[in-house]
Amino acid sequence: FAVASNSHGTVAMGINVSISYLKAVKAGPLFAEAKEVSINPKLATYDIKVIDDGNNLVATFQGMVYRKKEALDI
Template sequence: MDMQWFVERDALAAHLGIRLLDAEPGYAKAAMDLTDNLKNGAGIAHGGAIFSLADLALAVASNSYGKLCLAVSATISYIKPGIGKTLYAEAREVSCGNKMATYAITITNDADEAIAAFQGTVYRKNTPYTKETA
C-alpha cells in the first residue's frame, strides 16, 4: 500500500529523518536513524524523538483506510535506553470502529530490542483522506 505521500506531507517527520518502510490497512512500520541531533544530554535517543517516530507510525496505520484520523490520546512507556544506529516503530491495530480506533506501537532498536511501548487512540472523521483528496 502506498502511503509515502502521507509521510511526505509531514514536515516534522522529514526534519527528523523518519522514513516509511511498510504500510498496510491498520499497520505501519517506520524507521529513524539515531543521529547526534536526536540524542538527549545523556547521549541516548531523546524521548521526544522516540515519541515522534511512534506517532508517525500511528498516523500512517490509522489513515491507511483513506479516512481522516486524528489522534485524541497517546501514551508512551520508555523501557530501555534508546541506543543503536536506527530505531523502528511498528504500529498494529488493536481495534477499529466507526468513530474510534486504537493502536499499539512497539519501538525497537537495530538489535530488535524493545525500547518503548506506545498506545494511541484516534478519532476517525467522516472525511475522505487519500493522496487525491489531501
C-alpha cells in the same frame, strides 16, 4: 501511528496517547510496528512497539484516534 491510523483512506486524529520509554537509546536506527487493536466507525486504537537495530524493545506506545468521515486528500 499516523500512517497506520490514516491507512483506511479517511482522516484520523489522535485523541489519546501513552508512551513508555523502556530503555535508553544511543545513535542508530529505530523500527516501529503498529497493530490495530480495535476499530469502529468513529474510534480506533493502536499498539506500537519500537525496537532498536539489535531487536531490543525500547518503547511501547498506545494510541486512540477519532475517525472523521472526511476522505484523505492523497
